[in-house]
Amino acid sequence: MIYFDNAATSYPKPKEVLEAIIDFTNNIGGSPGRSGHRLSIEAARILYQCRENLAELFNTSDPLRIIFTLNATESINLVLKGLLHAGNHVITSSMEHNAVMRPLRELEKCGVQVQIVPCSCDGYLDPLDIEKAIKKNTALIILNHASNVTGTLLPIRSVGAIARKRNILFLVDGAQTAGTYPIDIEKDNIDLLAFTGHKSLFGPTGTGGLVIGEKVDINKIAPLKTGGTGSRSESENHPDFLPDLYESGTSNIVGIAGLKAGIRYILKRGITEIRQQERALTDKLISGLKEIPEVILYGKEGTGNRVAVVSFNTRNQSPSDIGLKLDEEYDIMCRVGLHCSPASHRTIGTFPAGTVRFSLSVFNTEQEIEKAVMAVKNITKIL
């Protein structure tokens, strides 16, 4: 079996991830931050250490300004719905996932002005177009770091610099880059970074979070939920400090134990090495697919500006037919269609049929790439 659907969720995970989940379940098991006994304290330590590891990975100084959520979707919803009010203006790109587009469309109905800056047909965005879109009432710029459709990286550092200069908050959707491409909260001028745990950070599903930069005033972002936090229990009012402000209810500590092991794996192996290896595999995949006359590739040329995501179509078959054959005849798992991102497909001209998407991880091999290229060659030849 060949797994090329890592942009949806990564598989396999490093063995340390499962070991950590088992170890937590067998030997720790306590509820973090709730009780004073050893096992509860140990659980709270795991939660904190995971924040520390994330802080190291994203180069941010205060681990308590990293909060855990279910996934990137929840983090994005938290910021958008907690921050934006009627009369605010928000800028985004035409390459966003529905995790961004749907909450924005919902807010639009409540009087938020949503401006979508078009990207080129290879998915690229000109930072100047963002700058031109800024208005007096612009409260937020939100961009994906890399597209889940084309893998194209957006120029977040330049846009972040513009946002900083104009004193506008900048939220980055790092769902496709966290763990696989360097992210530096400081250098990249990011105020808020939404990440998901189950993709390139190798955690289990149900883990994700939000990095809240030092410049963000948390009083301006209302929590999505309030409830028990284990802190200030004498009060019926919700705490106003981090991380408790945004972390009500018992956390997914089993999942976070696994996520922590995934991040440690990345830190040990080194993000540069992971990136290089994925890039080499992606290069090989792209050059293999390019040789096939029926194949049309999308996204920016080469791999300097993309993560390990490759979308393509063929001139003679629909994406869904190709996906079915890859699964049933060649044992290759990939995702076809619109990838929860109709805006991106409109931008690159593949709406409504979508594309075939191969998304790799550092656990894929050159042989797998060769087999997959051969499979696409055979499938397109048949007709």
Added chain:
Amino acid sequence: MIIIMNRKVDGMTEPLQKSVVIFYSTSAAIKAESLAKKQSLTVKLIPVPRHLSSDCGICLSFNSNDIQRMEGILNYNKIEYDSTYNL
């Protein structure tokens, strides 16, 4: 608010006075523990002694003669805490 209570804890060789820091949240307590350990302070997370009221279940105990270093760590890292007590 700092309340000082005198209760010496006798060690094997010499009496070792212990103090605790009380926080508003467990996350802050764990953060302080992590930072103090990095500075080689001897610290331990313990349930808040019953006679000290607090809403957070745990506090951080340390050797009383490290009080200045402990307060330095807390202040430098902007960790909000309720108070410190001598045990």
